[in-house]
Amino acid sequence: MKTAITLCQVPEAASGPFVLRTHLPEAFATAAALGFDAVELFLPGPDFVSVDEVKSLAEKHDLSIAAIGTGAGWLRHGLSITDPSAEKRGAALEFILSMIHFGGQLGAPAILGSMQGKKVDDESMDHFLSGLHACSQAAAAHVVPFVYEPLNRYETNLFNRLSDAALFIETNDLKNVLLLADLFHMSIEESDIAAALSDAGRHIGHVHFADSNRQAMGFGHTNAAAVISALREIGYPGYLSAEILPLPDPETAARQTISIIRELSAS
Template structure:
Protein backbone atom coordinates (compact mmCIF):
# COMPACT_ATOMS: atom_id res chain seq x y z
CA UNK A 1 0.00 0.00 0.00
CA UNK A 2 1.26 3.47 -0.89
CA UNK A 3 0.24 6.33 1.41
CA UNK A 4 0.20 9.65 -0.40
CA UNK A 5 -1.07 13.18 0.16
CA UNK A 6 -2.28 15.96 -2.14
CA UNK A 7 0.11 18.89 -2.39
CA UNK A 8 -2.57 21.45 -3.23
CA UNK A 9 -4.24 21.06 0.17
CA UNK A 10 -1.41 23.01 1.81
CA UNK A 11 -2.52 26.20 0.10
CA UNK A 12 -0.44 28.80 -1.67
CA UNK A 13 3.08 27.99 -0.52
CA UNK A 14 6.09 27.03 -2.68
CA UNK A 15 6.22 23.37 -3.63
CA UNK A 16 9.58 22.98 -1.88
CA UNK A 17 7.92 23.91 1.43
CA UNK A 18 5.13 21.43 0.69
CA UNK A 19 7.70 18.67 0.14
CA UNK A 20 9.38 19.66 3.41
CA UNK A 21 6.11 19.46 5.37
CA UNK A 22 5.04 16.22 3.72
CA UNK A 23 8.41 14.59 4.37
CA UNK A 24 8.39 15.77 7.99
CA UNK A 25 4.93 14.19 8.42
CA UNK A 26 6.34 10.82 7.34
CA UNK A 27 5.07 10.51 3.77
CA UNK A 28 7.11 8.91 1.01
CA UNK A 29 4.60 9.72 -1.73
CA UNK A 30 2.76 12.79 -2.98
CA UNK A 31 0.14 13.72 -5.58
CA UNK A 32 0.47 17.12 -7.24
CA UNK A 33 -1.94 19.24 -9.25
CA UNK A 34 -1.10 19.25 -12.96
CA UNK A 35 -0.54 23.00 -13.26
CA UNK A 36 1.32 22.55 -16.52
CA UNK A 37 2.64 26.10 -16.86
CA UNK A 38 3.45 26.74 -13.20
CA UNK A 39 6.40 24.39 -12.77
CA UNK A 40 9.60 23.28 -14.36
CA UNK A 41 8.67 19.61 -14.08
CA UNK A 42 12.22 18.30 -14.37
CA UNK A 43 13.17 20.49 -11.42
CA UNK A 44 10.11 19.29 -9.49
CA UNK A 45 11.12 15.69 -10.12
CA UNK A 46 14.62 16.34 -8.76
CA UNK A 47 13.27 18.30 -5.80
CA UNK A 48 11.02 15.40 -4.86
CA UNK A 49 14.00 13.06 -4.97
CA UNK A 50 15.95 15.43 -2.74
CA UNK A 51 13.23 14.97 -0.12
CA UNK A 52 13.02 11.20 -0.75
CA UNK A 53 9.47 11.62 -2.02
CA UNK A 54 7.94 9.84 -4.99
CA UNK A 55 5.34 11.63 -7.11
CA UNK A 56 2.64 9.01 -7.66
CA UNK A 57 0.53 11.03 -10.04
CA UNK A 58 -1.04 14.36 -10.88
CA UNK A 59 -4.52 15.71 -10.35
CA UNK A 60 -5.99 17.30 -13.45
CA UNK A 61 -6.12 21.07 -13.80
CA UNK A 62 -9.70 21.64 -14.90
CA UNK A 63 -11.11 24.43 -12.75
CA UNK A 64 -14.30 26.11 -13.86
CA UNK A 65 -14.98 28.63 -15.40
CA UNK A 66 -12.02 28.06 -17.75
CA UNK A 67 -14.01 26.53 -20.59
CA UNK A 68 -10.87 25.56 -22.51
CA UNK A 69 -10.05 23.09 -19.69
CA UNK A 70 -13.50 21.47 -19.67
CA UNK A 71 -13.64 18.04 -21.32
CA UNK A 72 -17.45 18.17 -21.39
CA UNK A 73 -17.81 21.66 -22.82
CA UNK A 74 -20.67 22.33 -25.20
CA UNK A 75 -18.32 24.09 -27.62
CA UNK A 76 -16.34 21.69 -29.84
CA UNK A 77 -13.39 24.08 -30.09
CA UNK A 78 -13.18 24.33 -26.30
CA UNK A 79 -13.32 20.53 -25.98
CA UNK A 80 -10.47 20.21 -28.46
CA UNK A 81 -8.43 22.75 -26.48
CA UNK A 82 -9.22 20.85 -23.28
CA UNK A 83 -8.09 17.55 -24.79
CA UNK A 84 -4.86 19.18 -25.96
CA UNK A 85 -4.29 20.60 -22.47
CA UNK A 86 -4.94 17.23 -20.84
CA UNK A 87 -2.45 15.63 -23.20
CA UNK A 88 0.15 18.06 -21.87
CA UNK A 89 -0.84 17.06 -18.33
CA UNK A 90 -0.28 13.40 -19.23
CA UNK A 91 3.18 14.30 -20.53
CA UNK A 92 3.94 16.05 -17.22
CA UNK A 93 3.03 12.87 -15.33
CA UNK A 94 5.56 11.07 -17.48
CA UNK A 95 8.23 13.71 -16.80
CA UNK A 96 7.96 13.25 -13.03
CA UNK A 97 7.86 9.46 -13.42
CA UNK A 98 4.31 9.27 -12.07
CA UNK A 99 1.79 6.56 -12.78
CA UNK A 100 -1.54 8.30 -13.29
CA UNK A 101 -3.48 11.46 -14.06
CA UNK A 102 -6.68 11.88 -12.09
CA UNK A 103 -9.40 13.07 -14.48
CA UNK A 104 -12.66 14.80 -13.64
CA UNK A 105 -14.82 14.48 -16.81
CA UNK A 106 -16.61 17.78 -16.16
CA UNK A 107 -14.70 20.82 -14.97
CA UNK A 108 -14.34 21.09 -11.19
CA UNK A 109 -16.77 23.74 -9.98
CA UNK A 110 -19.17 23.28 -12.90
CA UNK A 111 -22.18 21.77 -11.16
CA UNK A 112 -24.77 22.53 -13.89
CA UNK A 113 -25.07 20.77 -17.23
CA UNK A 114 -24.37 22.73 -20.41
CA UNK A 115 -26.45 20.51 -22.68
CA UNK A 116 -30.21 20.08 -22.69
CA UNK A 117 -29.89 16.79 -20.82
CA UNK A 118 -27.20 14.76 -19.08
CA UNK A 119 -26.73 12.42 -22.04
CA UNK A 120 -25.35 15.29 -24.12
CA UNK A 121 -22.71 16.31 -21.58
CA UNK A 122 -21.95 12.64 -20.98
CA UNK A 123 -21.33 12.06 -24.70
CA UNK A 124 -18.94 15.03 -24.88
CA UNK A 125 -17.00 13.81 -21.85
CA UNK A 126 -16.74 10.25 -23.19
CA UNK A 127 -15.53 11.54 -26.55
CA UNK A 128 -12.88 13.70 -24.90
CA UNK A 129 -11.54 10.97 -22.62
CA UNK A 130 -11.44 8.54 -25.56
CA UNK A 131 -9.32 11.13 -27.37
CA UNK A 132 -6.83 10.97 -24.48
CA UNK A 133 -6.40 7.21 -24.29
CA UNK A 134 -3.78 6.88 -27.03
CA UNK A 135 -1.57 9.54 -25.45
CA UNK A 136 -2.00 7.84 -22.07
CA UNK A 137 -1.05 4.47 -23.56
CA UNK A 138 2.00 5.86 -25.36
CA UNK A 139 3.27 7.39 -22.11
CA UNK A 140 2.38 4.42 -19.91
CA UNK A 141 0.00 6.55 -17.84
CA UNK A 142 -3.36 5.53 -16.37
CA UNK A 143 -6.29 7.94 -16.60
CA UNK A 144 -8.12 7.69 -13.26
CA UNK A 145 -11.72 8.95 -13.42
CA UNK A 146 -12.89 10.64 -10.22
CA UNK A 147 -16.55 11.07 -9.23
CA UNK A 148 -17.15 14.37 -7.43
CA UNK A 149 -20.31 15.28 -5.52
CA UNK A 150 -23.13 17.14 -7.27
CA UNK A 151 -22.33 20.44 -5.53
CA UNK A 152 -18.86 20.57 -7.07
CA UNK A 153 -19.24 18.98 -10.49
CA UNK A 154 -21.70 17.26 -12.80
CA UNK A 155 -21.87 14.13 -14.99
CA UNK A 156 -19.86 11.67 -12.84
CA UNK A 157 -20.99 12.04 -9.22
CA UNK A 158 -21.17 8.54 -7.76
CA UNK A 159 -20.02 4.95 -8.12
CA UNK A 160 -22.76 4.05 -10.62
CA UNK A 161 -21.72 6.95 -12.85
CA UNK A 162 -18.08 5.92 -12.51
CA UNK A 163 -18.72 2.29 -13.42
CA UNK A 164 -20.80 3.26 -16.45
CA UNK A 165 -18.19 5.78 -17.57
CA UNK A 166 -15.14 3.51 -17.42
CA UNK A 167 -17.04 0.65 -19.01
CA UNK A 168 -18.19 2.85 -21.88
CA UNK A 169 -14.68 4.18 -22.52
CA UNK A 170 -13.51 0.56 -22.29
CA UNK A 171 -9.76 1.08 -22.38
CA UNK A 172 -7.08 -0.66 -20.26
CA UNK A 173 -5.49 2.70 -19.40
CA UNK A 174 -8.73 4.07 -17.91
CA UNK A 175 -9.52 3.19 -14.28
CA UNK A 176 -11.45 4.75 -11.41
CA UNK A 177 -11.13 6.49 -8.05
CA UNK A 178 -13.33 6.56 -4.98
CA UNK A 179 -13.21 9.45 -2.49
CA UNK A 180 -14.59 8.95 1.02
CA UNK A 181 -15.67 12.59 1.35
CA UNK A 182 -17.67 12.61 -1.88
CA UNK A 183 -19.00 9.10 -1.17
CA UNK A 184 -20.32 10.31 2.18
CA UNK A 185 -22.55 12.71 0.22
CA UNK A 186 -23.49 10.61 -2.79
CA UNK A 187 -23.47 6.90 -1.88
CA UNK A 188 -26.31 5.01 -0.20
CA UNK A 189 -24.07 2.00 0.49
CA UNK A 190 -20.32 2.51 0.63
CA UNK A 191 -19.52 -1.19 0.81
CA UNK A 192 -21.50 -1.95 -2.34
CA UNK A 193 -19.69 0.88 -4.15
CA UNK A 194 -16.31 -0.71 -3.44
CA UNK A 195 -17.50 -4.20 -4.29
CA UNK A 196 -18.92 -3.31 -7.69
CA UNK A 197 -15.83 -1.29 -8.62
CA UNK A 198 -13.23 -3.69 -7.22
CA UNK A 199 -11.76 -4.41 -10.67
CA UNK A 200 -11.54 -0.73 -11.59
CA UNK A 201 -10.26 1.11 -8.50
CA UNK A 202 -6.77 2.51 -8.92
CA UNK A 203 -6.75 5.19 -6.20
CA UNK A 204 -8.78 5.94 -3.05
CA UNK A 205 -8.94 9.45 -1.61
CA UNK A 206 -9.42 9.78 2.13
CA UNK A 207 -10.99 12.71 4.01
CA UNK A 208 -13.58 12.80 6.77
CA UNK A 209 -17.21 13.91 6.44
CA UNK A 210 -16.28 17.55 7.10
CA UNK A 211 -13.32 17.22 4.69
CA UNK A 212 -10.89 17.48 7.58
CA UNK A 213 -8.31 15.03 8.88
CA UNK A 214 -9.28 11.40 9.48
CA UNK A 215 -11.19 10.96 12.74
CA UNK A 216 -12.32 14.59 12.90
CA UNK A 217 -15.72 13.89 11.31
CA UNK A 218 -18.36 11.17 11.29
CA UNK A 219 -17.28 8.68 8.61
CA UNK A 220 -17.00 5.04 9.73
CA UNK A 221 -13.54 4.38 8.32
CA UNK A 222 -13.33 0.93 9.87
CA UNK A 223 -16.16 -0.17 7.56
CA UNK A 224 -14.38 1.35 4.56
CA UNK A 225 -11.04 -0.21 5.44
CA UNK A 226 -12.75 -3.56 5.98
CA UNK A 227 -14.23 -3.66 2.48
CA UNK A 228 -10.95 -2.42 0.97
CA UNK A 229 -9.22 -5.37 2.62
CA UNK A 230 -12.00 -7.64 1.37
CA UNK A 231 -11.34 -6.65 -2.25
CA UNK A 232 -7.59 -6.84 -1.56
CA UNK A 233 -6.93 -3.24 -2.51
CA UNK A 234 -3.17 -2.60 -2.28
CA UNK A 235 -2.53 0.34 -4.57
CA UNK A 236 -2.59 4.02 -3.56
CA UNK A 237 -4.42 5.74 -0.70
CA UNK A 238 -4.25 9.53 -0.85
CA UNK A 239 -5.09 11.96 1.96
CA UNK A 240 -7.09 14.83 0.43
CA UNK A 241 -8.46 16.77 3.35
CA UNK A 242 -8.54 20.54 3.86
CA UNK A 243 -8.21 23.07 6.66
CA UNK A 244 -11.62 24.30 7.87
CA UNK A 245 -13.13 27.25 6.02
CA UNK A 246 -15.36 28.35 3.19
CA UNK A 247 -14.91 27.78 -0.55
CA UNK A 248 -14.20 24.10 -1.34
CA UNK A 249 -12.23 25.12 -4.44
CA UNK A 250 -9.58 27.10 -2.55
CA UNK A 251 -7.37 25.18 -0.14
CA UNK A 252 -5.80 28.30 1.35
CA UNK A 253 -7.89 29.08 4.43
CA UNK A 254 -5.63 31.73 5.88
CA UNK A 255 -2.42 32.01 7.85
CA UNK A 256 -2.93 28.77 9.78
CA UNK A 257 -3.57 26.60 6.70
CA UNK A 258 -0.12 25.03 6.55
CA UNK A 259 0.04 24.44 10.31
CA UNK A 260 -3.40 22.78 10.36
CA UNK A 261 -2.63 20.66 7.32
CA UNK A 262 0.67 19.54 8.86
CA UNK A 263 -1.26 18.31 11.91
CA UNK A 264 -3.87 16.55 9.74
CA UNK A 265 -1.12 14.96 7.65
CA UNK A 266 0.70 13.48 10.65
CA UNK A 267 -2.30 12.22 12.59
CA UNK A 268 -4.06 10.86 9.49
CA UNK A 269 -0.99 8.89 8.39
CA UNK A 270 -0.83 7.30 11.84
CA UNK A 271 -4.48 6.26 11.51
CA UNK A 272 -4.03 4.88 8.00
CA UNK A 273 -1.10 2.73 9.06
CA UNK A 274 -3.00 1.47 12.10
CA UNK A 275 -6.01 0.54 9.95
CA UNK A 276 -4.18 -1.12 7.07
CA UNK A 277 -1.11 -2.67 8.68
Protein backbone atom coordinates in the same frame (compact mmCIF):
# COMPACT_ATOMS: atom_id res chain seq x y z
CA MET B 1 -1.50 0.66 0.78
CA LYS B 2 0.65 3.75 0.40
CA THR B 3 0.15 7.27 1.73
CA ALA B 4 0.10 10.55 -0.18
CA ILE B 5 -0.65 14.18 0.62
CA THR B 6 -1.91 16.95 -1.65
CA LEU B 7 0.49 19.73 -2.56
CA CYS B 8 -1.15 22.77 -4.15
CA GLN B 9 0.47 25.61 -6.08
CA VAL B 10 -2.71 27.12 -7.57
CA PRO B 11 -3.68 30.47 -5.96
CA GLU B 12 -7.28 30.12 -7.16
CA ALA B 13 -7.59 26.98 -5.01
CA ALA B 14 -6.86 28.82 -1.76
CA SER B 15 -10.07 27.55 -0.15
CA GLY B 16 -9.85 24.06 -1.63
CA PRO B 17 -9.07 20.68 -0.03
CA PHE B 18 -5.31 20.82 -0.30
CA VAL B 19 -3.01 20.38 2.68
CA LEU B 20 0.43 21.73 1.76
CA ARG B 21 0.55 25.09 -0.02
CA THR B 22 4.10 26.31 0.52
CA HIS B 23 6.70 26.50 -2.27
CA LEU B 24 7.67 23.16 -3.74
CA PRO B 25 11.03 22.59 -1.98
CA GLU B 26 9.49 23.29 1.43
CA ALA B 27 6.34 21.30 0.69
CA PHE B 28 8.29 18.23 -0.43
CA ALA B 29 10.46 18.45 2.69
CA THR B 30 7.38 18.74 4.91
CA ALA B 31 5.66 15.76 3.28
CA ALA B 32 8.74 13.63 3.82
CA ALA B 33 9.19 14.78 7.41
CA LEU B 34 5.58 13.89 8.20
CA GLY B 35 6.14 10.36 6.93
CA PHE B 36 4.19 10.28 3.65
CA ASP B 37 5.22 8.00 0.79
CA ALA B 38 4.23 10.40 -1.99
CA VAL B 39 2.77 13.74 -2.96
CA GLU B 40 -0.19 14.46 -5.21
CA LEU B 41 0.53 17.60 -7.22
CA PHE B 42 -2.02 20.29 -8.04
CA LEU B 43 -0.23 22.72 -10.33
CA PRO B 44 -1.28 25.76 -12.43
CA GLY B 45 -0.09 23.97 -15.57
CA PRO B 46 2.68 21.86 -17.08
CA ASP B 47 5.06 24.81 -17.41
CA PHE B 48 4.92 25.83 -13.75
CA VAL B 49 7.90 23.64 -12.88
CA SER B 50 10.14 21.37 -14.92
CA VAL B 51 9.85 17.61 -14.78
CA ASP B 52 13.54 17.47 -13.88
CA GLU B 53 13.03 19.72 -10.85
CA VAL B 54 10.15 17.57 -9.61
CA LYS B 55 12.25 14.44 -10.11
CA SER B 56 15.09 16.04 -8.19
CA LEU B 57 12.86 16.99 -5.26
CA ALA B 58 11.25 13.55 -5.21
CA GLU B 59 14.62 11.81 -5.18
CA LYS B 60 16.04 14.15 -2.54
CA HIS B 61 13.16 13.44 -0.16
CA ASP B 62 12.54 9.81 -1.17
CA LEU B 63 8.99 10.57 -2.29
CA SER B 64 6.96 9.28 -5.21
CA ILE B 65 4.50 11.29 -7.28
CA ALA B 66 1.10 9.72 -6.65
CA ALA B 67 -0.93 11.67 -9.19
CA ILE B 68 -1.28 14.95 -11.05
CA GLY B 69 -4.42 17.06 -10.77
CA THR B 70 -5.86 18.88 -13.78
CA GLY B 71 -8.40 21.07 -11.99
CA ALA B 72 -6.47 24.28 -12.61
CA GLY B 73 -7.85 24.18 -16.14
CA TRP B 74 -11.31 24.72 -14.67
CA LEU B 75 -10.38 27.06 -11.83
CA ARG B 76 -8.15 29.35 -13.87
CA HIS B 77 -9.67 29.14 -17.34
CA GLY B 78 -13.19 27.74 -16.94
CA LEU B 79 -12.43 24.82 -19.25
CA SER B 80 -14.20 21.47 -19.42
CA ILE B 81 -14.35 18.63 -21.93
CA THR B 82 -18.16 18.83 -22.08
CA ASP B 83 -18.39 22.53 -22.90
CA PRO B 84 -20.86 23.21 -25.76
CA SER B 85 -18.15 25.30 -27.44
CA ALA B 86 -15.85 23.23 -29.65
CA GLU B 87 -13.12 25.81 -29.11
CA LYS B 88 -13.32 25.54 -25.34
CA ARG B 89 -13.51 21.73 -25.46
CA GLY B 90 -10.39 21.73 -27.60
CA ALA B 91 -8.58 24.00 -25.16
CA ALA B 92 -9.69 21.80 -22.26
CA LEU B 93 -8.44 18.64 -23.92
CA GLU B 94 -5.16 20.30 -24.84
CA PHE B 95 -4.64 21.32 -21.20
CA ILE B 96 -5.44 17.84 -19.87
CA LEU B 97 -3.21 16.14 -22.43
CA SER B 98 -0.35 18.45 -21.43
CA MET B 99 -0.81 17.40 -17.80
CA ILE B 100 -0.96 13.73 -18.81
CA HIS B 101 2.38 14.19 -20.59
CA PHE B 102 3.83 16.00 -17.57
CA GLY B 103 2.69 13.28 -15.16
CA GLY B 104 3.62 10.48 -17.52
CA GLN B 105 7.26 11.55 -17.43
CA LEU B 106 7.06 11.12 -13.65
CA GLY B 107 5.29 7.77 -13.84
CA ALA B 108 2.15 9.38 -12.39
CA PRO B 109 -1.44 9.35 -13.69
CA ALA B 110 -3.42 12.52 -14.31
CA ILE B 111 -6.84 12.99 -12.73
CA LEU B 112 -10.00 14.27 -14.41
CA GLY B 113 -12.16 15.89 -11.75
CA SER B 114 -13.68 19.34 -12.16
CA MET B 115 -12.66 19.56 -15.83
CA GLN B 116 -15.28 16.91 -16.67
CA GLY B 117 -17.87 19.67 -16.57
CA LYS B 118 -21.60 18.94 -16.69
CA LYS B 119 -24.26 17.53 -18.98
CA VAL B 120 -25.90 20.58 -20.55
CA ASP B 121 -27.36 19.13 -23.75
CA ASP B 122 -27.85 15.88 -25.66
CA GLU B 123 -24.30 15.96 -27.00
CA SER B 124 -22.56 16.34 -23.63
CA MET B 125 -22.07 12.60 -23.08
CA ASP B 126 -20.61 12.20 -26.55
CA HIS B 127 -18.12 14.97 -25.79
CA PHE B 128 -17.33 13.35 -22.45
CA LEU B 129 -16.71 9.93 -24.00
CA SER B 130 -14.58 11.40 -26.79
CA GLY B 131 -12.46 13.23 -24.23
CA LEU B 132 -12.00 10.11 -22.11
CA HIS B 133 -10.89 8.09 -25.12
CA ALA B 134 -8.30 10.70 -26.08
CA CYS B 135 -6.98 10.97 -22.52
CA SER B 136 -6.89 7.20 -22.10
CA GLN B 137 -4.81 6.78 -25.23
CA ALA B 138 -2.42 9.57 -24.28
CA ALA B 139 -1.89 8.06 -20.82
CA ALA B 140 -1.34 4.60 -22.29
CA ALA B 141 1.54 6.00 -24.35
CA HIS B 142 3.26 6.76 -21.03
CA VAL B 143 2.26 3.37 -19.58
CA VAL B 144 0.12 4.98 -16.88
CA PRO B 145 -3.66 4.90 -16.44
CA PHE B 146 -5.95 7.89 -16.74
CA VAL B 147 -7.99 8.48 -13.59
CA TYR B 148 -11.59 9.70 -13.66
CA GLU B 149 -13.21 11.05 -10.51
CA PRO B 150 -16.99 10.87 -10.00
CA LEU B 151 -18.03 13.99 -8.09
CA ASN B 152 -21.06 14.70 -5.94
CA ARG B 153 -24.34 15.98 -7.38
CA TYR B 154 -23.57 19.60 -6.46
CA GLU B 155 -20.50 19.62 -8.73
CA THR B 156 -21.54 17.52 -11.74
CA ASN B 157 -24.51 15.67 -13.18
CA LEU B 158 -22.40 13.22 -15.21
CA PHE B 159 -21.51 10.44 -12.77
CA ASN B 160 -21.89 10.66 -9.01
CA ARG B 161 -21.58 7.03 -7.97
CA LEU B 162 -18.74 4.57 -8.54
CA SER B 163 -20.99 1.82 -9.89
CA ASP B 164 -22.46 4.03 -12.62
CA ALA B 165 -19.02 5.27 -13.67
CA ALA B 166 -17.64 1.71 -13.67
CA LEU B 167 -20.47 0.54 -15.92
CA PHE B 168 -19.81 3.42 -18.31
CA ILE B 169 -16.12 2.47 -18.49
CA GLU B 170 -16.95 -1.17 -19.19
CA THR B 171 -19.68 -0.41 -21.73
CA ASN B 172 -17.42 1.91 -23.71
CA ASP B 173 -14.31 -0.29 -23.51
CA LEU B 174 -12.20 2.34 -21.76
CA LYS B 175 -9.52 -0.13 -20.75
CA ASN B 176 -6.96 2.42 -19.53
CA VAL B 177 -9.37 4.49 -17.43
CA LEU B 178 -9.53 3.89 -13.69
CA LEU B 179 -11.72 5.51 -11.06
CA LEU B 180 -10.80 7.83 -8.25
CA ALA B 181 -12.79 6.95 -5.14
CA ASP B 182 -13.06 10.23 -3.24
CA LEU B 183 -14.49 9.36 0.15
CA PHE B 184 -15.87 12.86 0.68
CA HIS B 185 -17.95 12.74 -2.50
CA MET B 186 -18.91 9.16 -1.69
CA SER B 187 -20.19 10.19 1.74
CA ILE B 188 -22.78 12.32 -0.09
CA GLU B 189 -23.69 9.89 -2.86
CA GLU B 190 -23.19 6.31 -1.63
CA SER B 191 -25.50 4.62 0.86
CA ASP B 192 -22.66 2.30 1.88
CA ILE B 193 -19.13 3.48 1.06
CA ALA B 194 -17.44 0.17 1.83
CA ALA B 195 -19.90 -1.77 -0.33
CA ALA B 196 -19.44 0.70 -3.18
CA LEU B 197 -15.67 0.22 -3.01
CA SER B 198 -16.08 -3.56 -3.01
CA ASP B 199 -18.42 -3.45 -5.99
CA ALA B 200 -16.15 -1.16 -8.03
CA GLY B 201 -13.21 -3.45 -7.29
CA ARG B 202 -10.66 -3.56 -10.11
CA HIS B 203 -11.79 -0.20 -11.47
CA ILE B 204 -10.41 1.75 -8.50
CA GLY B 205 -7.06 3.37 -9.28
CA HIS B 206 -6.74 6.10 -6.65
CA VAL B 207 -8.37 7.02 -3.33
CA HIS B 208 -8.86 10.45 -1.78
CA PHE B 209 -8.80 9.63 1.91
CA ALA B 210 -11.13 12.28 3.35
CA ASP B 211 -13.78 12.18 6.04
CA SER B 212 -17.43 13.11 5.55
CA ASN B 213 -16.73 16.79 6.33
CA ARG B 214 -13.73 16.84 3.96
CA GLN B 215 -11.36 17.10 6.89
CA ALA B 216 -8.78 14.51 7.90
CA MET B 217 -10.15 11.03 8.46
CA GLY B 218 -11.32 10.73 12.06
CA PHE B 219 -12.64 14.29 12.21
CA GLY B 220 -16.01 13.35 10.65
CA HIS B 221 -18.26 10.28 10.75
CA THR B 222 -16.98 8.02 7.94
CA ASN B 223 -16.28 4.45 9.04
CA ALA B 224 -12.59 4.39 8.16
CA ALA B 225 -12.09 0.81 9.36
CA ALA B 226 -14.76 -0.44 6.95
CA VAL B 227 -13.14 1.51 4.12
CA ILE B 228 -9.73 -0.03 4.77
CA SER B 229 -11.25 -3.48 5.07
CA ALA B 230 -13.03 -3.10 1.71
CA LEU B 231 -9.86 -1.87 0.00
CA ARG B 232 -7.94 -4.83 1.42
CA GLU B 233 -10.58 -7.24 0.14
CA ILE B 234 -10.31 -5.94 -3.43
CA GLY B 235 -6.51 -5.97 -3.23
CA TYR B 236 -6.18 -2.24 -3.80
CA PRO B 237 -2.43 -1.53 -4.14
CA GLY B 238 -2.51 2.25 -4.58
CA TYR B 239 -2.42 5.43 -2.55
CA LEU B 240 -4.58 6.79 0.22
CA SER B 241 -4.16 10.45 -0.61
CA ALA B 242 -5.08 13.23 1.79
CA GLU B 243 -7.09 15.60 -0.39
CA ILE B 244 -8.58 17.35 2.62
CA LEU B 245 -9.13 20.76 4.11
CA PRO B 246 -6.05 21.86 6.09
CA LEU B 247 -8.00 22.11 9.35
CA PRO B 248 -7.43 23.00 12.08
CA ASP B 249 -4.05 23.57 10.46
CA PRO B 250 -2.01 21.75 7.79
CA GLU B 251 0.31 19.88 10.15
CA THR B 252 -2.48 18.64 12.41
CA ALA B 253 -4.51 17.49 9.40
CA ALA B 254 -1.49 15.69 7.94
CA ARG B 255 -0.51 14.02 11.21
CA GLN B 256 -4.10 12.87 11.80
CA THR B 257 -4.14 11.24 8.36
CA ILE B 258 -0.88 9.38 8.90
CA SER B 259 -1.92 8.37 12.41
CA ILE B 260 -5.24 6.81 11.44
CA ILE B 261 -3.79 5.00 8.41
CA ARG B 262 -1.06 3.48 10.57
CA GLU B 263 -3.57 2.58 13.27
CA LEU B 264 -5.92 0.85 10.84
CA SER B 265 -3.10 -0.84 8.95
CA ALA B 266 -1.85 -2.39 12.16
CA SER B 267 -5.26 -3.68 13.22
